[in-house]
Amino acid sequence: MPADLPRDPSDSLPIDSLEGLPADTPSDVPLDGRFYLYIDNDHMAVSVSIEPPLNGGAAVSEEQIRAEMTARGLVAGILDDALRQTAELGIGSYVCIARGLEPTPGHPAAFTNLIESPLDQIGEAVEDEDEDTHVRIDYRDLGNLILVTPGIPLMRRTPAVPSIPGFDITGKVIELPPIQDQPFADHLAGVMLCPDDANLLIAAISGAPKVMEHGVSVFALVEVDAVNLDTGNIDFDGSLKVRGDIVAGMRVHVTGDIAVAGTIEAADVHAGGDITVNGGIVGMADTVANDGQAQSRAAHLVCDGSVKARFISHAHIDARKIVAAEREIRQSFIDAGDCVVVGPPGSQKGAIVGGRIRATISVHSGVLGSMSAVRTEVQVGLNPRTDARAQVLQRKRKELNEQQAKLEKLVLFLQANPQKDVNNVGARARETLRQTLAEMSALTAQEAELIRALVPRAEAYVAVKKRIYSGVNARIGHKAREFREDYPGGKLRQGANGEIAVN
CATH class of the missing domain: 2.160.20 (Pectate Lyase C-like)
Known part of the structure; x- marks a missing residue:
C-alpha cells in the first residue's frame, strides 16, 4: 500500500477470522486464507491485506474480494490489475485496489488588456532610494492620451475552463461549484468582435479607449x-x-x-x-x-x-492614482490614491507650501513648508477616499435598515390580514424584501473591505530632499508629528516604536 494511503483498521473487514476457535485446535487443521479491507475515511481509496491459507486450506480468490467490495458498496475506481495480481499472489499488505478521482478545478473566463499604456514605457523616473520601494514616474509620459485606430486589438477573452467532476469509490459524484463563463460586457461603445476571433475585441473607431473589467469602450x-x-x-x-x-x-x-x-x-x-x-x-x-x-x-x-x-x-x-507637479503645489488640498510627486526627477527642486496633501503610499518633494512657517499638512499611509467611502456606506446602511423594517412590517400585516393583499402586493413586498436583504449582504462585504483599508500601509513614507520647515504637520498612518523648527531634508517613516522618524 502506498505510504500516503490512510489506514483505518477499525474499518477493516476480517474474513474467516480465527477468533472463537478453541485453544486446543490442532496445528494441522486446514485454515482458509483471510483478507481485510481498509477504507479511507473520505471514501477515496480502499486497500486489501491478504493472509495465505494454512495446512491446505482454500486461498482467497479474486471473486471473494470483489463480492465483499460490492456488498459494501465499493463499486467505482477499481484497479483491476492490482486486485487480480494480489489475489493470484495470495498474499499482500495494504495493496490499493480501488481509488476515487479527485475533481479538477476549472478556471473562470479571463480578460487580458492588450492596450499599451504610456506608463509601461517609462524612461526617466523618480525612484526611491530604498530598494524595497518601487515608485517610478516619468513626467514626459505621465497622463498622455492613449489613442487607438480601427482594427487595433483591445482585449483578449480567454473562455472559462469548466470543472471536471470526480467520484469516490462508492460511485458518488464529487462536483465543484460551477464556473462562470463571463462574456464581454454589454453596451460597449466604439468596439467590435474580431471577424476571425470571437474572443478578441478590436477598435471599431478612432478614439480614446477606456478599459473596464470585462471589456473596453472607445470614445x-x-x-x-x-x-x-x-x-x-x-x-x-x-x-x-x-x-x-x-x-x-x-x-x-x-x-x-x-x-x-x-x-x-x-x-x-x-x-x-x-x-x-x-x-x-x-x-x-x-x-x-x-x-x-x-x-x-x-x-x-x-x-x-x-x-x-x-x-x-x-x-x-x-x-x-498620482498627482505630479514639476514646480510646486501651493495652498491646495490634494488627495491621491497612490502618491504625490513635486519637482523634476533627481533634483532638490519642487515645493509643497500650505494646504493639505494626502496620499496612500508616498509624497515626494524638494521642500516641505516655507520660511514663513505657513501651516502645511501632509499625510500618507491611509487611502484618502476611505472617509468619504465610509460616509456613503453608512448612509446606505441606514437607508436599507429603514427599508427592511418597513417591508417586514408590511409582510407581517398582510400575513395577518390576507383580505388586504390585493393586486399581488404581498408577493411584490416579499420580493423587494429579498432584494433588500441581498443588498445588505453585499454591503456587509463592502464594509469589511473598508475596515481592511483603514489599516495603515507599513511602507508609506514622505521623502523631502532639501528641507522641512516649521509649521509642517506630518501624519504617517495614525501617528502625527508637528515640526516646530526647521529640519534638514530626509525621509519620514514610522519608527519601530510607532513614532515618526526622519532619516
Missing part, C-alpha cells in the same frame, strides 16, 4: 480651442483635447482623458481617465461675499487616473 476624441462661454460647459462620453485654457467658472465632465495645452483656472473638471495640463492649475484664494459667506474660487479636479501639471495653486484635486 471619439473631441478637440476645442478653449473651454469658455463660447463653448459652454462640456459633458460627454469621450476624451477632450483643449488647445488653450479651461477658464474660471466652467464645468467639464468627460468619461475619458483630458489634455489641456494651456491652464486650468478655477473650473470644475472631472475625468474618467487622466488629466494632463501643459501649463498650470491656477485657482484663486477664497473670498468673502457681501453677506459674509466664504466663496471658494479654487480649481476643482476629480479623475480616476492621474493628474499632471507644471504647477498647482489653490486647487482641490482628487485623483485615484
Whole structure:
C-alpha cells in the first residue's frame, strides 16, 4: 500500500477470522486464507491485506474480494490489475485496489488588456532610494492620451475552463461549484468582435479607449480651442483635447482623458481617465461675499487616473492614482490614491507650501513648508477616499435598515390580514424584501473591505530632499508629528516604536 494511503483498521473487514476457535485446535487443521479491507475515511481509496491459507486450506480468490467490495458498496475506481495480481499472489499488505478521482478545478473566463499604456514605457523616473520601494514616474509620459485606430486589438477573452467532476469509490459524484463563463460586457461603445476571433475585441473607431473589467469602450476624441462661454460647459462620453485654457467658472465632465495645452483656472473638471495640463492649475484664494459667506474660487479636479501639471495653486484635486507637479503645489488640498510627486526627477527642486496633501503610499518633494512657517499638512499611509467611502456606506446602511423594517412590517400585516393583499402586493413586498436583504449582504462585504483599508500601509513614507520647515504637520498612518523648527531634508517613516522618524 502506498505510504500516503490512510489506514483505518477499525474499518477493516476480517474474513474467516480465527477468533472463537478453541485453544486446543490442532496445528494441522486446514485454515482458509483471510483478507481485510481498509477504507479511507473520505471514501477515496480502499486497500486489501491478504493472509495465505494454512495446512491446505482454500486461498482467497479474486471473486471473494470483489463480492465483499460490492456488498459494501465499493463499486467505482477499481484497479483491476492490482486486485487480480494480489489475489493470484495470495498474499499482500495494504495493496490499493480501488481509488476515487479527485475533481479538477476549472478556471473562470479571463480578460487580458492588450492596450499599451504610456506608463509601461517609462524612461526617466523618480525612484526611491530604498530598494524595497518601487515608485517610478516619468513626467514626459505621465497622463498622455492613449489613442487607438480601427482594427487595433483591445482585449483578449480567454473562455472559462469548466470543472471536471470526480467520484469516490462508492460511485458518488464529487462536483465543484460551477464556473462562470463571463462574456464581454454589454453596451460597449466604439468596439467590435474580431471577424476571425470571437474572443478578441478590436477598435471599431478612432478614439480614446477606456478599459473596464470585462471589456473596453472607445470614445471619439473631441478637440476645442478653449473651454469658455463660447463653448459652454462640456459633458460627454469621450476624451477632450483643449488647445488653450479651461477658464474660471466652467464645468467639464468627460468619461475619458483630458489634455489641456494651456491652464486650468478655477473650473470644475472631472475625468474618467487622466488629466494632463501643459501649463498650470491656477485657482484663486477664497473670498468673502457681501453677506459674509466664504466663496471658494479654487480649481476643482476629480479623475480616476492621474493628474499632471507644471504647477498647482489653490486647487482641490482628487485623483485615484498620482498627482505630479514639476514646480510646486501651493495652498491646495490634494488627495491621491497612490502618491504625490513635486519637482523634476533627481533634483532638490519642487515645493509643497500650505494646504493639505494626502496620499496612500508616498509624497515626494524638494521642500516641505516655507520660511514663513505657513501651516502645511501632509499625510500618507491611509487611502484618502476611505472617509468619504465610509460616509456613503453608512448612509446606505441606514437607508436599507429603514427599508427592511418597513417591508417586514408590511409582510407581517398582510400575513395577518390576507383580505388586504390585493393586486399581488404581498408577493411584490416579499420580493423587494429579498432584494433588500441581498443588498445588505453585499454591503456587509463592502464594509469589511473598508475596515481592511483603514489599516495603515507599513511602507508609506514622505521623502523631502532639501528641507522641512516649521509649521509642517506630518501624519504617517495614525501617528502625527508637528515640526516646530526647521529640519534638514530626509525621509519620514514610522519608527519601530510607532513614532515618526526622519532619516
